[in-house]
Amino acid sequence: MDDAQQNHLKSYGLAFTALKLGTRVEWFLNYRGGSFLLLDDPAARRKAALDGVTVEAIGDAALAQVRRDIAAGNMDAISLEKAPRIAIYAPPKSPPWDDAVTLALRYAGIEYTQIWDDEVLKSDLSKFDWIHLHHEDFTGQMNKLYLGFRDAPWFLEQRDRDQATAQRNGFANIPALKKAVAARLRDFVEKGGFLFAMCGATDTIELAMAAQNVDIAGPFSDGTPMDPDADSKMDWQHTFAFQNAHLEMSSGVNSMSDIDGHQVNVPARRAPLGQFTLFNFSAKFDPVASMLVQNHRNVIPDFYGVTTSFTRATLKPGDTILATEEGAPWVKYLHGDYGKGSWTYLGGHDPEDPQHNIGALPTDLALHPNSPGYRLILNNVLFPAAKKKPLKT
Amino acid sequence: MSGGPNAGRRVTGKRARRFMSAVALLSGALLSGARDAPAQAQNAMVNRAFDLEQAGKFRDAIAAWRAVIAAGDGSQGVLGLERVFSQMAQDDSVLPALDTLLRDKPIDRVLRGVQLRVLRSLGRDQETRKAFDEWTRLLPHDPAPYREYAGQLLNDGRAAAADTVLQEASRALGSTKALVIEVAQLRAALGLWTAAAVAWREALLAEPYLEQAAVFSLSSAAAIHRDSVRAILRESTAAPVRKVLGSLELQWGAARDGWRAIAGLTVADSAFDTWKEFAEDAERQGAWLAARDALAAMNRQRPNAALALRAAGTALAGGEPASALDQLEAAKKGMQPFQIRLQVLPLEVRALAALGRAAEAERLVRESDEYLDARARQSYARQVAWGWIRAGQVEKARAALGGANGEDEDEVTAWIALYDGDLAGARAGLRRPAEATPDVVTVIALLGRTRADSSRTVGAAFLALARGDSVQAAVRFERAADELSDAAPLLLALAARVQGARRQDGAAAVLWQRILQRYAAAPEAAEADLEWGRSLRRKGDTKGATERFEHLILSYPQSALVPQARRELEAVRNGASSV
Numbered sequence: 001m002d003d004a005q006q007n008h009l010k011s012y013g014l015a016f017t018a019l020k021l022g023t024r025v026e027w028f029l030n031y032r033g034g035s036f037l038l039l040d041d042p043a044a045r046r047k048a049a050l051d052g053v054t055v056e057a058i059g060d061a062a063l064a065q066v067r068r069d070i071a072a073g074n075m076d077a078i079s080l081e082k083a084p085r086i087a088i089y090a091p092p093k094s095p096p097w098d099d100a101v102t103l104a105l106r107y108a109g110i111e112y113t114q115i116w117d118d119e120v121l122k123s124d125l126s127k128f129d130w131i132h133l134h135h136e137d138f139t140g141q142m143n144k145l146y147l148g149f150r151d152a153p154w155f156l157e158q159r160d161r162d163q164a165t166a167q168r169n170g171f172a173n174i175p176a177l178k179k180a181v182a183a184r185l186r187d188f189v190e191k192g193g194f195l196f197a198m199c200g201a202t203d204t205i206e207l208a209m210a211a212q213n214v215d216i217a218g219p220f221s222d223g224t225p226m227d228p229d230a231d232s233k234m235d236w237q238h239t240f241a242f243q244n245a246h247l248e249m250s251s252g253v254n255s256m257s258d259i260d261g262h263q264v265n266v267p268a269r270r271a272p273l274g275q276f277t278l279f280n281f282s283a284k285f286d287p288v289a290s291m292l293v294q295n296h297r298n299v300i301p302d303f304y305g306v307t308t309s310f311t312r313a314t315l316k317p318g319d320t321i322l323a324t325e326e327g328a329p330w331v332k333y334l335h336g337d338y339g340k341g342s343w344t345y346l347g348g349h350d351p352e353d354p355q356h357n358i359g360a361l362p363t364d365l366a367l368h369p370n371s372p373g374y375r376l377i378l379n380n381v382l383f384p385a386a387k388k389k390p391l392k393t
Numbered sequence: 394m395s396g397g398p399n400a401g402r403r404v405t406g407k408r409a410r411r412f413m414s415a416v417a418l419l420s421g422a423l424l425s426g427a428r429d430a431p432a433q434a435q436n437a438m439v440n441r442a443f444d445l446e447q448a449g450k451f452r453d454a455i456a457a458w459r460a461v462i463a464a465g466d467g468s469q470g471v472l473g474l475e476r477v478f479s480q481m482a483q484d485d486s487v488l489p490a491l492d493t494l495l496r497d498k499p500i501d502r503v504l505r506g507v508q509l510r511v512l513r514s515l516g517r518d519q520e521t522r523k524a525f526d527e528w529t530r531l532l533p534h535d536p537a538p539y540r541e542y543a544g545q546l547l548n549d550g551r552a553a554a555a556d557t558v559l560q561e562a563s564r565a566l567g568s569t570k571a572l573v574i575e576v577a578q579l580r581a582a583l584g585l586w587t588a589a590a591v592a593w594r595e596a597l598l599a600e601p602y603l604e605q606a607a608v609f610s611l612s613s614a615a616a617i618h619r620d621s622v623r624a625i626l627r628e629s630t631a632a633p634v635r636k637v638l639g640s641l642e643l644q645w646g647a648a649r650d651g652w653r654a655i656a657g658l659t660v661a662d663s664a665f666d667t668w669k670e671f672a673e674d675a676e677r678q679g680a681w682l683a684a685r686d687a688l689a690a691m692n693r694q695r696p697n698a699a700l701a702l703r704a705a706g707t708a709l710a711g712g713e714p715a716s717a718l719d720q721l722e723a724a725k726k727g728m729q730p731f732q733i734r735l736q737v738l739p740l741e742v743r744a745l746a747a748l749g750r751a752a753e754a755e756r757l758v759r760e761s762d763e764y765l766d767a768r769a770r771q772s773y774a775r776q777v778a779w780g781w782i783r784a785g786q787v788e789k790a791r792a793a794l795g796g797a798n799g800e801d802e803d804e805v806t807a808w809i810a811l812y813d814g815d816l817a818g819a820r821a822g823l824r825r826p827a828e829a830t831p832d833v834v835t836v837i838a839l840l841g842r843t844r845a846d847s848s849r850t851v852g853a854a855f856l857a858l859a860r861g862d863s864v865q866a867a868v869r870f871e872r873a874a875d876e877l878s879d880a881a882p883l884l885l886a887l888a889a890r891v892q893g894a895r896r897q898d899g900a901a902a903v904l905w906q907r908i909l910q911r912y913a914a915a916p917e918a919a920e921a922d923l924e925w926g927r928s929l930r931r932k933g934d935t936k937g938a939t940e941r942f943e944h945l946i947l948s949y950p951q952s953a954l955v956p957q958a959r960r961e962l963e964a965v966r967n968g969a970s971s972v
Contacts, residue, residue: 050946052959106967150553152583252518267549268484268516366960 034294140175218251261330
C-alpha cells in the first residue's frame, strides 16, 4: 500500500470484510508500505471497485517472488485469522467534537458496537477483542470543559447524563463512576483484551487507575478539592504506560498532569506542533510493533489533542515507543502489554485536523483517503486479528 | 508679628501650610517637569519606540519604551513593553515596570488592563483574580474592572469565567447596564443566540456605534439559530438594529432580506450612507438585485445619473432587464444627448434585447447611427440580433447581423444558423468560439457527434431554450433524438437536463433510463446513472439510488463521474440528507 494505492483507509475495510467472510488474509508487513493479500474473488473485486481501493491481481509465480522478497528483507507475512470484535466506548449522543476512530471505522466500513458506562460496568467485555476509548476524561472532570462551557446546553446535558449514570450504578459522583469504569477496562486488558486510546483518554485512564483511593478531581466534579498530597499517594503499579506523573492541582488550569507534553489548553505552556517519525521495527522480530506502524509515510505532521503527546519522564520502562518527535522530550505513539492483553496510545485528537475546536465540523475522510495518521488508527483495528506467532528470540 | 507664644506659631503654621502647599506644587511641577518631557519630544520618543518595534529590534525597543515611561507616559510605555515582551515570549518581564507604575497610579485603567492580561497569559489565574479584586476594591462602583476582565476572558474563549465576573458585576453595581457589550458577547460565546440577539438589541439602543461589534458577534450563529436571531432583531424598528440585521442578512447570503431590513431607514438614520455601504457590499458579493434596490433608493433620495446607471447595470446583471430600463429612464433626466448615447444606450440596447424588444433596440441604434464607429455598430448589431432571437424571429436576427461588417464565421451567425436548423453553418461558425461557455460546449459536442448537416427539430429545440421555453426545448430535444440517431444519447441527455432543471424528476428519470437501456456504451450513460441515482435519493429511494451509484462505479470505472458517485454512495450509506 504505497503511493500507488488510491484509498489506503478503505483498504483496511476490504481486509476486514474478507476476514468477516472467512476468507484468508495476509498482512505483508513493510512490503510496499504494508500490503494485504486477499483471495481474488468476485465479491472482493466488487467491493474494491466500489470503494476505490486499488488492487493488483497476482499469480502464483509472482506471489512466490513476493514471498522470496519478504523473506530476504525487513518484511514479514502475518496471517490474519478472524475479524476482530470491536467496541467503541462512546457516549450515546455525539458530543460537539468528532471522534477520529469512529470516523475511521465508518469510512472504512468496519463494524463496531458502541458501549458506554452501563455496558462496561455490567456486561461481559470478553465478547470484544478490541475496545477503543477516545476523548473521555476518566478522572471524572469532564475534560475541565466547565472552564469555558459551563453553561453550554450540551455540557449540561453531558453532566446530567453522567451524574444520573453514577447514581444508577451506586456511585457518589462522576469521578467515582469513571474510576470504576477504568478499573473494568484494565481488567479487560489483563484478561487478554486489546485497548486503543487517543487524546484525553490516554492519560486520564492512567490517572484514574493510579488514583483508585485518592481524590484527584476538583470541586466542580465531586464537591471536594483535590487531595493536596495526591501526587505522593498515586499508585502507579497497576497502570499500563505511565508512572510518577505530577497532577495539575489547579482546577482553573485546563490540564490534567504533566504526562501531556504539549499542554495545548494552557496558553502559557502550549508547545508548538512539529512532526513525528515512526520507528522502523524489525518485521520478523517485532511483528506487533511493525504492524502498528505500517504506513506509506515515515514522517507525519503532528496534531493537537487534549493530550497530544507523552513526556518521556513519565513512561514506564517496558513501554514500546512507536513514534517520536526528534529532539522533543515527548513521544507520540506508545504500545505495551498488560497481563494477557495489550494497549496502544496515540496522542492527539484528529490526524487530519491539527487543532480541532469544539463545535467544528467532523473531518470528511473522503477528502483524506490516504491519511497516514488515520492508517495508524486502522493498523490497531486489524492488529488483534493477527495470528499469534511464537517470538523468534 | 505680635501675640503670645502661640501667635507666631499660628501665623507660622498658616504660612507654613501655604508655604508647604506651594512647595508641594513647586516640587510637583518640578517632578512632573522631570517626568513629563515636552509633548513634542515625547511624541518623538514614542515614534522611535514604535519604529524599533516594527523593525523587530526588540531589545532596542524595550529600552525605548522604558524611556517613554521615564518621560512620563506610563500607559503608552507599558503597552509597548507588553507587545514587545510578548513577541519575545517573556511576558513576565513587564510585571516589574507595571508594579512600579501601579504604586503611583493604582487605578489607571490601562495599567490595570495590562496587568490582568499579562497575568492571564502567564497562566497565573490566582494572581489575576487577586489583581482584579484589588482593582474593584479601589473602584467599587466602577464598571471598568469588570468590563476589562470579562472582555479579556471572553477573548480567551472562557465564557463561563466571564459569566462569573459579570454576575459579580451585577451584584456590585446593582445591574449590568454598564456592561451591555460584555453581556451580549458572553451570550453569543455560550451559543445562547436568542439571548445574545436580545442583549445586542438592547446594547444597540443605548450605544448605536456598536453595530460592527454586534454583526461580528452574531454572524457566527449557525444556520439553525439564525431565524431566532432575525426574529429578535426584526422586533425593533431602531435604525442601528436594522442596520445590524441588514449586514447579517448580507453575510448569511440573504441579500434581499438584508435590503428589506434597511429599506425603511430615513434621512435622520443616515439612510443614504447605510444604503451606499450595503450596495457596495452587495455588488462585491454578486447580490445584484439587492444592490439594485439599494442604488435605486439612493437615487430616489439624491437623484444622480451615475447612481441610476449603476442601478441599471446591477439590474441587468441580476437578470431583470425591465427594471434596468426603469433605472435608465431615471438616468436620462438631466443628461445631455451625447452622454445618453455614451452611457445609457449600451445598457438600454442590452436590456431591450434581453426582453426580446428587438425592434425598439434597433430603432435606438439607428437613431444614433451617425455617431457610432464600426466596432460599436457591430456590437449593437449582435445585441439586436439576440433580441430578435429572443422574440423568436430568426430571419430578422440574420438581417440585423447582415447590416454589420462582421466576419463570415461570426459566432452569432453560427447561432442563428443553428436556430435555423443549419447544422453545417453552425459547425463552421463555431470553429473558434470566443469563449467556451457551457452552451457553446454543448452545441459543439452535438455538432461533433452528428454528421447531419441540418435538422429543424434541433434548431427549434435550441431556439426554444434561447427563448426560455424549457418545456418546448425538452420536448424538441427528445424528438430530435429520434431524428438524429448518431447523437441520440446526447440529445436525450439534453432533454433530461432540461427536465431536471425544471425539477421534473420523473420526466428526467424516464429519459435517463432510456439512455441506459438503449445506449449503455454512450458517454452519457454514466451521467444518466448519476443523475437518476440522485433523483431517486431525493425521492427517498435509497435502495434504488445505491443501485444506480454502484452500477456507475462498476460499469464505468474510468468515468470522471466515479468520485461523485462514490460520494453519493457514502452519503446514502450514512443517511445524509439529500441536496
